Amino acid sequence: MTKHYGTGELLTHAYMSSEDAELSRHVAECDACGRRLAAVRSELERHAANEMSPEKSETFWKRQELAVMRAIETRNRRALGIPTQIAAAAAVVFVVTAFLAGRGSVSSAPDMTTSPTATVASVETNATAVATQENGLTTRQITTDPWQSEQLEDFQNVVDWESWVEADEKKRGTI
Amino acid sequence: MASLRLITRDDGPSDRDLIDQTLGGDQAGFALLVSKYQRRIYRMAFAIVRNEADADSITQDAFVTAYVNLAKFEGRSEFETWLTRIAINKCRDQLRGRKWKLIPIGPAAGDDEAPSLDVADERPNAEREIISAQIGQAIERAVESLSAQQKVIFRLRHFEELPLEEIATLLDLAPGTVRAHLFRAVHKVRKELEPWAAANAAAGEAE
Numbered sequence: 001m002t003k004h005y006g007t008g009e010l011l012t013h014a015y016m017s018s019e020d021a022e023l024s025r026h027v028a029e030c031d032a033c034g035r036r037l038a039a040v041r042s043e044l045e046r047h048a049a050n051e052m053s054p055e056k057s058e059t060f061w062k063r064q065e066l067a068v069m070r071a072i073e074t075r076n077r078r079a080l081g082i083p084t085q086i087a088a089a090a091a092v093v094f095v096v097t098a099f100l101a102g103r104g105s106v107s108s109a110p111d112m113t114t115s116p117t118a119t120v121a122s123v124e125t126n127a128t129a130v131a132t133q134e135n136g137l138t139t140r141q142i143t144t145d146p147w148q149s150e151q152l153e154d155f156q157n158v159v160d161w162e163s164w165v166e167a168d169e170k171k172r173g174t175i
Numbered sequence: 176m177a178s179l180r181l182i183t184r185d186d187g188p189s190d191r192d193l194i195d196q197t198l199g200g201d202q203a204g205f206a207l208l209v210s211k212y213q214r215r216i217y218r219m220a221f222a223i224v225r226n227e228a229d230a231d232s233i234t235q236d237a238f239v240t241a242y243v244n245l246a247k248f249e250g251r252s253e254f255e256t257w258l259t260r261i262a263i264n265k266c267r268d269q270l271r272g273r274k275w276k277l278i279p280i281g282p283a284a285g286d287d288e289a290p291s292l293d294v295a296d297e298r299p300n301a302e303r304e305i306i307s308a309q310i311g312q313a314i315e316r317a318v319e320s321l322s323a324q325q326k327v328i329f330r331l332r333h334f335e336e337l338p339l340e341e342i343a344t345l346l347d348l349a350p351g352t353v354r355a356h357l358f359r360a361v362h363k364v365r366k367e368l369e370p371w372a373a374a375n376a377a378a379g380e381a382e
Contacts, residue, residue: 053230
């Protein structure tokens with residue numbers, strides 16, 4: 001009795017490009033199986049064709065192409081933008097660090113823009129100026145009696161009295 | 176001068192020329208590559224994911240990915256093969272991430288009610304129509320139960336009619352592995368066909 005092949009076996013044969021010699025020989029000799037195999041193949045093709053995406057217009061392809069190129073452009077722009085941002089951030093950090101460091105050096109150290117010799121000279125000059133000022137004050141104390149100032153003018157009699165009392169007591173030897 | 180020579184060539188610039196043009200900073204070269212391969216990539220993506228919007232999105236993504244990695248393309252394979260491989264990987268990722276399933280209308284394997292076949296149909300193409308209905312539904316049901324990898328392989332074979340060797344190349348798999356995956360997929364389709372086959376056989380005996 002001749003063995004006929006079922007749809008499933010023929011389907012496997014069609015998909016797998018089977019090298020099953022027995023099946024191939026049988027299909028070649030058996031009209032019924034040959035017809036069924038042709039029907040299976042044809043149906044697979046038909047199903048595939050029917051299930052394919054409908055034909056697209058040129059507008060669709062152009063839009064898709066533009067979308068791809070736009071996405072690439074955006075990506076490129078972003079890729080360029082990242083280093084710029086990093087550079088900007090680095091610049092900000094540098095400026096802030098430099099500013100803080102500058103403030104610290106001003107408050108804790110002498111101005112390094114002048115040479116050490118100039119600094120010493122400057123310090124010496126300042127010291128001389130202070131001494132001169134102190135001397136000046138001393139001179140003023142001698143030359144100008146604060147009791148004789150305008151503010152203390154009204155108390156001149158009191159001052160004179162105190163001076164008189166002091167002189168009188170010195171005379172009597174109590175001071 | 177080189178680009179002038181390329182433009183005046185009858186067969187147009189080669190893929191390698193366009194890639195070099197792109198790497199040199201001229202995106203017009205890549206636009207030509209897009210217009211050259213977008214139809215094929217879209218068609219193949221649709222064959223795998225079975226959804227127009229997804230296929231469109233995958234096609235665009237594949238080209239952008241190719242552009243970003245263009246400098247890494249060493250030319251060991253054709254640009255088209257490399258690009259197709261990128262697209263297929265995206266399709267597979269898409270299938271893996273898909274949370275929903277298509278539910279085809281029609282009886283499933285194991286359903287109590289066997290499909291009714293009009294075996295007495297006297298029309299010349301009656302047998303073909305029966306096979307047509309059987310196969311279409313069986314394929315849709317079977318494919319939904321396949322893994323993402325099996326789906327990709329089966330659909331490339333079924334819709335694109337690609338030879339097993341080409342599928343293996345595109346997926347970077349051994350031909351034997353592809354054959355095994357395809358065999359499992361076809362086996363599931365056959366399982367889905369069993370109720371119809373049984374009904375058909377019973378009807379034949381009744382005649």
